[in-house]
Amino acid sequence: MNILALIKQVPDTAVDLKISAEALDIMYQDIPWVINPYDEYAVEEALRIKEKNGGSVTIISMGPDRAADIIKSSIAMGADEGIHLKDTAFDGSDAYGTAFILSKIAGISGYDIILAGKQAVDDGWGQVGPALSEILNIPSVSSILKLEISEDKRTATAHREIDEGLEIVEVPLPALFTIQQGINTPRYASLPGIMRAKKKEIKVFNAGALGISQGETGREASRIMLQKLSKPHARKNGEMLKGDAISAAKELINRLRNEAKVI
Amino acid sequence: MNNRDTLVIAEHKEGAVTSGTLEAIGAGRYVSGRLNTGLSVVILGSGISALSSAISNIDTDNIYLIENHLLAQYASDAHLAAIYPFIKTNKPSIILIPSTCLGRDLAPKLAARLRTAYISDVSGIEVDNSEILFTRQVYGGRLLSTVKCRGGMPWVITLRSRAFEKPAASASKPPKVEGFPVGIDPSHIRTIIKNIEKTQKGLGLTDADIVISGGRGMKGAEGFKMLEKLAGILGGVVGASGAAVDAGWMPHSAQVGQTGKVVSPKLYIACGISGAPQHLAGMSTSKCIVAINKDPDAPIFKTADYGIAGDIFEVLPILIEELKR
Numbered sequence: 001m002n003i004l005a006l007i008k009q010v011p012d013t014a015v016d017l018k019i020s021a022e023a024l025d026i027m028y029q030d031i032p033w034v035i036n037p038y039d040e041y042a043v044e045e046a047l048r049i050k051e052k053n054g055g056s057v058t059i060i061s062m063g064p065d066r067a068a069d070i071i072k073s074s075i076a077m078g079a080d081e082g083i084h085l086k087d088t089a090f091d092g093s094d095a096y097g098t099a100f101i102l103s104k105i106a107g108i109s110g111y112d113i114i115l116a117g118k119q120a121v122d123d124g125w126g127q128v129g130p131a132l133s134e135i136l137n138i139p140s141v142s143s144i145l146k147l148e149i150s151e152d153k154r155t156a157t158a159h160r161e162i163d164e165g166l167e168i169v170e171v172p173l174p175a176l177f178t179i180q181q182g183i184n185t186p187r188y189a190s191l192p193g194i195m196r197a198k199k200k201e202i203k204v205f206n207a208g209a210l211g212i213s214q215g216e217t218g219r220e221a222s223r224i225m226l227q228k229l230s231k232p233h234a235r236k237n238g239e240m241l242k243g244d245a246i247s248a249a250k251e252l253i254n255r256l257r258n259e260a261k262v263i
Numbered sequence: 264m265n266n267r268d269t270l271v272i273a274e275h276k277e278g279a280v281t282s283g284t285l286e287a288i289g290a291g292r293y294v295s296g297r298l299n300t301g302l303s304v305v306i307l308g309s310g311i312s313a314l315s316s317a318i319s320n321i322d323t324d325n326i327y328l329i330e331n332h333l334l335a336q337y338a339s340d341a342h343l344a345a346i347y348p349f350i351k352t353n354k355p356s357i358i359l360i361p362s363t364c365l366g367r368d369l370a371p372k373l374a375a376r377l378r379t380a381y382i383s384d385v386s387g388i389e390v391d392n393s394e395i396l397f398t399r400q401v402y403g404g405r406l407l408s409t410v411k412c413r414g415g416m417p418w419v420i421t422l423r424s425r426a427f428e429k430p431a432a433s434a435s436k437p438p439k440v441e442g443f444p445v446g447i448d449p450s451h452i453r454t455i456i457k458n459i460e461k462t463q464k465g466l467g468l469t470d471a472d473i474v475i476s477g478g479r480g481m482k483g484a485e486g487f488k489m490l491e492k493l494a495g496i497l498g499g500v501v502g503a504s505g506a507a508v509d510a511g512w513m514p515h516s517a518q519v520g521q522t523g524k525v526v527s528p529k530l531y532i533a534c535g536i537s538g539a540p541q542h543l544a545g546m547s548t549s550k551c552i553v554a555i556n557k558d559p560d561a562p563i564f565k566t567a568d569y570g571i572a573g574d575i576f577e578v579l580p581i582l583i584e585e586l587k588r
Contacts, residue, residue, distance in 0.1 A: 013403040013521065014540060026406070037522055096375060121521060123401050123408075126383050127371040134375035139340065139453035142368045145515075157457065161516065162337075162364040163469075165462035169338075170455045181522050182515030223380035227396060227409040235547065238567040240559075248571045249581040252553065255569055260551040262530040263473070263497055263586075 001055030001153060004109065005046040006102060006116040006128070007039040007074060009067045013121055023228040035070040038117025042179040044186040045147060046115050047078045053149050056080040058109055062090055062101060068202055076189035076197035083109065087206040092219030095127035101217055102128065103135040104210035111174055113156070118143045118178040129178040140176040141169050145183050149173075264303045264325050269295040270355035270417070271323070272346065273306045274365055280306070280318055282470060283361030285429040287422050288323055290388055291359050292430050297390035300356065303327060305443070307345055309335035315440045320433040326440045327353075333447045336459070337365050340452040343372055345445045350377065352443075355417045357395070362421035363469075374419040380412035381419045384525075386426040386548075399423075403521035404544030424469045425527040426548075466500055468519065473499030474528045476519050476546070477507055480535020480556060480575050484512040489579050490534060496586050502526065504536045520545035535575045538563025555579070 011017065011031045018027040035043075046057045059074040061067045062085035071082040085101055093101065106114065114133075119126035126142075133140030145166065146159035153173065160167045161180050189197070207217065215221060241248040241255070256263045264270075269291045273284045288304060295302040303325040306314055309332045318326065329349060333341045346369075350358070358373070360366040362384050374381030387398035394411065397420065401408045412418045468474060475494045477487050490501045503513035505520050519526055521544040531549035536542060538554070538561055546552070547566055554567035555578050564570040571578055 011402070013405060013544075017402055017405050019406065026402070094380075095371075096378075096381070099375065121403050124384060124399075124403075125371075125381075126367055127374075127381055130368065130371035131375035131381075134372050140372070141454060143364060160364075162459070163467045164459070165516075166460040167456055168458040168460070170457050171453055175453075180515075181518075223412055223414045224382065225411045225413060227411055229401070230407045230409070232400075232404070232407050232547070235552070235566055235568075238552070238554075238564065238570055240564065240570045240572060245571075245573050245577040246581055248573060249578050250585055252569055252571060252582065253585055256530065256551070256553070260530070260568065262551045 001049065001053050001112045001149070002110050003046045003049055003055055003057045004106060004111045004114045005039070005043045005057060005059050005074070005079065006114065007043060007059060007061045007070055008036045008117070008120045009033050009061065009063050009070045010036045010120055010122040019229045019231070023230065024226055026229070033066055033069065035073065036117050036120045038119060038121070038179055038181065040186045041181060041183050042115040042117050043074045043077060043079065044184045045179060047187070048184065049113060049147065049149060053153060055112070058083060060085065060102065060105055062086070062098060071202050072197045073189060075200050076193040077187055078193055082200065082202040084202050084204045085210070086204055089207040089212070089214065089218050092222055093217050094222040094224045095125040096131050096223065097217045097221050099128045099131035099135055101210065101212065102132050104212060105205060106132070106136060108210070112153070113173060114176040116176070116178050118180050129176055133176040136176070138174050138176055139171040140178070141171060142178040143180040144177050145180050147177060264327070264353045265301050266354040267356040268301040268303050268353070269298070269357045269359065270353070271302070271304045272358060272360045272369070273304050274361050274363060275306060275308060275311070275314055278313060278317065280314065281361065282429070283363055283422070283424050285321070286425065286427040287359040287361050288321060289430045290422055290427040292322055294357055294388060294390060294395070298356070298393060301325065303353070303355065305329060305346070305349060307334045307342055319437050319440070321438065322430040322432055322434045323438045326438045327443045328440065329443050329445055331445060331447055333449060333452065336456055338452060338454045338456055339368050339372055340454050341447055342369055343376060344447045344451055346373065347376055348445055349443050350417060358417045358419045360419070360421050362423050366421045370419050370421045377417065377419070379415050379418055382410060382412065383421045384423045385420050386423045403541065404525070404547060405540065423525070462516070468500050468502050468517065468524045468526055471500035471526070472528055473497050473530045474502050474519070474526050474546070475499050475532045475534065476502035476504060476536060477534045478504035478536030479506040479510070481507060481512065486535070487512060489583070493579060493583055496583060499530070504542045533563050533567070534579065536563055537561045538566060
């Protein structure tokens, strides 16, 4: 089985983010970069499918030089190959543009199963996976919590999270799945894995190598234009209800009924 | 339907359109009013003619019914095969879809097939001189981003649950109801729904008016039973912080936060939750926030409208007793 795991490097959103002067980006100084958590579940799931069904796991990430870090760390977890899509012509691509670029490398590398996080925690579009499946004209199942490959490896059954619970969906392969939190617990890299990742050569593809012409990707081709970034309105300072547990609880009920009028 | 109308793709459950759909109609009324176009609602399903009378007093100009037995439950291939020709025929300018498990699956594929812009999880729309600005949360709710679309229409927009008001008025004249026949080739449907396991009774977290969440301070799965009790009395739904989910006390589906559900209820009660940024990202747009925590310096109190610095196991039983009266 040829399994592709698509990963994105994102700023660690646990740190304080500052907006740049033009309000069109965040300040990148001293920001720790991490693998998008949903994508890490995708890497783990790819490794588990390979362990059970055989095949190979190829990690694909688009981004600047630093994106090589998360490709390496995924190889250290056990992935076989790493591909880095890197070109200034990709800068400012919207999610559809990213999916378009990914469709080119998918065409080159071949695939039976494509896994990606259900969304990235930075811009949160949740579009790259589903759009890629449309471009490749393969079925996709989004936000899955379980994935099983049939014995003949021709179909897969996914458990998709829906509002009421779970939906059990069967699709023919090749197919694309986006991964929801809860599907697995990603493993730590092993020491031999880390050694292997250090030596492993990551293949780099630019626009030309992917057969992408100028203007097909990047800011020029983007259908989305960022106007500004801002901080959400701070909530007004609340009030601590004083007294012992009984009087505080009674006062809370009184406030919720008569002041906030929410119960 | 006229070209360049605003279109709402409705979602329905158990014979009624969802509240997210009504919110989308409310947002659609605003957009179509500012753009001076009509508003249409399209409903896909099997046996949906009953729905049209249920929504005939809704403030929209047109209702379209796409009836097909292959649309009985949501499957992306079948729904795309049905909605795509409808859109190609009617040429709306803006398509509004509730940002639910269905919408977040359908919308990005639809936009990719149309090769037009897609914006997900929009929480604000502003139309100014025919320029449309969309606001959405980014970086896990730490920042807001305002974006514009360009290029061919229709633009596909999913709307965050509870971010828009339902239409205030009922229709001055009843909407025109029309069918739109489509043929769906069953062999084109690759996604086959084998089964649906309903794990959730009643309202979901994102639909609930009242959410009561517990964190590490609940000390174990046992503590959440108390929250269930309080939720039962108030008509709310129980959620959990990432810490409580990681500890195995509650399922992932109950997690509120950046990597869980984003909720915006009328009342959010945080019990034994310290208030990590990850959690705040999932609930800080709630209308009224209550925090109960032993630690008076817990960051959650900065976000709360009402705070009680006290032992959750002492305060909650009193709250439950007092509310029962």
